[in-house]
Every structure is written in structure tokens, then in C-alpha cells.
Amino acid sequence: MNGKQITKLGFERKAIGLALSAATIRERAGLERSAILSELRAVQADPAAYLAGGVYAELAVELNAQNTLNESRMGAALSPSPLPYGVWGADLIEPGASAQMDVAMRLPIARAGALMPDAHVGYGLPIGGVLATENAVIPYGVGVDIGCSMRLSVFPMRPDAVKVEEAQSLLLKHTRFGAGVAFEKRERDDHEVLHESTWQDQPLLRHLFDKAASQIGTSGSGNHFAEFGTLTLTSADLGLEAGEYLALLSHSGSRGFGAQVAGHFTGLAERLHPNLDPAARKLAWLPLDAEEGEAYWQAMNLAGRYALANHELIHARLARALGVRVLASVHNSHNLAWKQQINGREMIVHRKGATPAESGQLGLIPGSMADPGFVVRGRGHVEALSSASHGAGRQLGRKAAANKLVKKEVAAYLKERGVTLIGGGIDEAPQAYKRIEDVIARQSELVDVVAKFTPRVVRMDSGSEDI
DNA sequence: ATGTAC
Numbered sequence A: 001m002n003g004k005q006i007t008k009l010g011f012e013r014k015a016i017g018l019a020l021s022a023a024t025i026r027e028r029a030g031l032e033r034s035a036i037l038s039e040l041r042a043v044q045a046d047p048a049a050y051l052a053g054g055v056y057a058e059l060a061v062e063l064n065a066q067n068t069l070n071e072s073r074m075g076a077a078l079s080p081s082p083l084p085y086g087v088w089g090a091d092l093i094e095p096g097a098s099a100q101m102d103v104a105m106r107l108p109i110a111r112a113g114a115l116m117p118d119a120h121v122g123y124g125l126p127i128g129g130v131l132a133t134e135n136a137v138i139p140y141g142v143g144v145d146i147g148c149s150m151r152l153s154v155f156p157m158r159p160d161a162v163k164v165e166e167a168q169s170l171l172l173k174h175t176r177f178g179a180g181v182a183f184e185k186r187e188r189d190d191h192e193v194l195h196e197s198t199w200q201d202q203p204l205l206r207h208l209f210d211k212a213a214s215q216i217g218t219s220g221s222g223n224h225f226a227e228f229g230t231l232t233l234t235s236a237d238l239g240l241e242a243g244e245y246l247a248l249l250s251h252s253g254s255r256g257f258g259a260q261v262a263g264h265f266t267g268l269a270e271r272l273h274p275n276l277d278p279a280a281r282k283l284a285w286l287p288l289d290a291e292e293g294e295a296y297w298q299a300m301n302l303a304g305r306y307a308l309a310n311h312e313l314i315h316a317r318l319a320r321a322l323g324v325r326v327l328a329s330v331h332n333s334h335n336l337a338w339k340q341q342i343n344g345r346e347m348i349v350h351r352k353g354a355t356p357a358e359s360g361q362l363g364l365i366p367g368s369m370a371d372p373g374f375v376v377r378g379r380g381h382v383e384a385l386s387s388a389s390h391g392a393g394r395q396l397g398r399k400a401a402a403n404k405l406v407k408k409e410v411a412a413y414l415k416e417r418g419v420t421l422i423g424g425g426i427d428e429a430p431q432a433y434k435r436i437e438d439v440i441a442r443q444s445e446l447v448d449v450v451a452k453f454t455p456r457v458v459r460m461d462s463g464s465e466d467i
Numbered sequence B: 001a002t003g004t005a006c
Helices: A003-008 A014-028 A033-045 A057-074 A095-104 A164-174 A203-215 A255-272 A278-283 A291-322 A398-404 A407-416 A436-441
Strands: A110-120 A127-133 A149-154 A225-233 A243-252 A328-333 A335-342 A345-352 A354-356 A362-365 A373-378 A387-389 A420-422 A447-460
Touching: A003 A014, A014 A033, A014 A057, A033 A057, A095 A110, A095 A127, A095 A278, A110 A345, A110 A387, A110 A436, A127 A354, A149 A291, A149 A362, A164 A225, A164 A291, A164 A420, A164 A447, A203 A255, A203 A291, A243 A291, A243 A447, A255 A291, A291 A328, A291 A335, A328 A354, A328 A362, A345 A354, A354 A362, A354 A373, A362 A387, A362 A436, A362 A447, A373 A436
Parallel strands: A420 A447
Antiparallel strands: A110 A127, A127 A345, A149 A243, A149 A328, A225 A243, A225 A447, A335 A345, A354 A387, A362 A373, A373 A447
8 A cells, every 4th residue: 555545545634644554554454455445435435433443543533624624714605694794885886796795795704894885896706895704815805906006196386386288298208008018118117026035936926027027117907097186185184284285196006917916816716616606706715824825915915015116106207207205195005905803803804996994094085087086094993894985986887888978978077177188988987987975975984084186187098999 | 907818
């Protein structure tokens, strides 16, 4: 009897050695190999029956423990009913998003959750969904654009100190938008995140390094933007006097690098859970105490830092071009998972399109290309898992927006508000979004408004259909 | 959101 025959039966880790020792004892007792193999199969099929004693007891104990662990980690069955969770702005949330959140709250690893007023349907967890799990991380609980984030810089300038034409040319010169887009080699900036040793820790990260290095400092497509506008502070805050300032607001993520990390690990998670209820397939998780979960955690956090580095470079380039230093700045990630203590236990809090809002924590909640965004301060609401919305949230899906909205009306909306737009697809029209004022009003328990940002010159990806 | 495919 050898190890190869034992592993062929499906024994794993410590059980291989224990099965081998037991088999050796049975061989010495004069049993045929085929008889021993059938005994091993019987122990494997029902370890509980062999726990009491005998030559297979130790093996049975180990198999029993492995089964229990596998069930708790990989458990395929959903609870019949979802755990209760808080909803803010239920009147603004489509039924599909609530249905997705219900499925998430039936996962065996789910412990708590909340739904923000900008919620709408996404892959797996809805956008605007917050989910706390224990010892597990869900790649699609974070989303495709890992580390997608916001950054605001306030400049020591009057809002009108930079004319529209100048703002346009600055944005065109110093930002890059679109799927697959990178900076031209001679324009490429460097950042300390590219010098982290983390890139060498996983074959996947090594493989994606060149793409990440080529795309650093860029913005993506879809709802990503960089815009100049007016920051209005009605009272002193952020270390600034009350008043109006020129400011830059950006929305960007981890580009192709993060998307490939997300794709890789969600595939891995799905393969680890072949029997997961189909309703929850896109919510497949990775155990955090397993190699796969640890690897995702490391890659996810690197993508989070990389996304913030993109913003830093965008803001540094534009501040340098303006010849000013930044007076104040705020940033936050809104697609990420964090370790957070809940009821004295360490949980993994996934925020997929949700702003962290611990008590006193600053965050940015944008409206749309032509509607105001808000600097907010978290109130640390326990049932909301210290979270808030990440924006206004879609009212119309991309296709619905393209079918329903008329370019002329979108142009009129922009003109009325004095917004100049570079790029921007019809699917990103302000009319495709919920009213940001409503969304902010629904979360007064979650955040306090600190300041208002009114966009003036906006750059987005051209998309498939320009406005 | 990504960028052209287990």
C-alpha cells in the first residue's frame, strides 16, 4: 500500500498519513490489499461509525473534522430566509436590488448587512450593498472594479480663476479615459505603489504588473470622471474658511489590473463551490484562512492602493499644471472589503458601491455629470455597518438609458446648469441617475453633509454614443 | 468596469 493509492481514494492532508498507517497495520494482520481499500472506503463514507475505537479511529476523527470544516466553509445550502438587514431609502430602490440583497443575506457565511439608498442591480451583490461575513471574502461582494474610489482636491483659487477653455485643455492634456487606455510611454508617471514587493508575491500579480504600470494615472470608462467645479463651504471645515473654492473631483478605479484580479478570483471561488445554490453563484466566496482567500485579500488590497495611486497622479498632474499646492483633500474607496469588529467579532465588511462612514470619517458622494456631489462626514451608524451611499445610483440601466433618453434633452440639462462636458455617453446622462438630493436626504442618519461640489467642466470616456 | 474572450 502506498500514498498514491490512498490519495486516489480522495484522502487529503493529515488523513493521508493516518490512512497509510492504518493500512500498514491491516497488511501486517494479513489482509489483502483490495479488502483494505474497501475498509478505507467504508471509513471515508461514514467516519462517525469508526470514532469509538479500533485501527481506524484516528483516521475517523480526522475525516470527521475535515468534513465539518468543509461544510462550514464551503456549505452550499442557503438559509431558507434572509437575515434581517437595514434599508435606507427603500422608496428609491428597485425590487431586483432588494432581491439580490436577500440572496446575499441567506449565505451561510453572512452575518449582517445593509442596503444604501443608491442601490441598484449588479453582479452578485447589488451596487449599494454592504455585507458582513465571517472568515470569508466574496470577490463579487467587492465588485469588478476593485478599489474604485473618489478623490477631491481643493485649490487656493477662486472657482472662476480657471476659464472653461483652460479647464478643458488641462483635462485633455493630463487625464486619459477609456477601456484599455494607457498613458503614452513618455507621459507615464511613476508611483511608489509600483515599487511594492507585493507584485512579486503571486504569479498573477507578476503577470499583471506591466499592464498596471502602463495604466497608472489614468481613468477608466463608464461612470469614471475627472471634473473641475466649485466647492461651497457654508461654514469653516476641512481646515478651510467658509467660502467658494476651485476644486477637482475624480472617480477612478483599478483599471484592467483590478478587473483581471476580480475575474481570476471569482472564477476560483465558483470552482471551490460547485454545489452552491445557482441563485448565489456570483456570490461564491473564498475562505480567509485558506491560501486562496489570503491571496485574494492581498491582491484586493494592492488593487485598492493602486486605484488611489491613480487619483493621486491625476491630482498631482493638474495641481502642478495650475502651479498651486492643494489646500485640502478628501478621498475614499467605495468598492472594497474591510476587516471590522462587529459585536466583538472580526467580520469582513464588503462595500460594493458604498462609502465607509465611521463616526467622523470623511467621504465623497458624487451626483451626476451635471448634479452636485457632497463631502460628507460619517455618523458611524451601527445597523448601516458604518456606511453610506457611493453616489446617486442608477435609475435607468445602461441599455434603458440609451433607448429612452434623448441627446437634446441631456444637452439642455447640462446647459441649464452651466456644465461643459468632454466625452460622456448617453448612458451616463444625469437623467439616468436618481436625484442626488433625494438620496442624500434618505441617509441623514448615516452622514452629515460638510460641503457641496458643483461640477463645471467634466471629462468622461466617450463611450459608444456621445451626447 | 474591462477590452475582446474557456
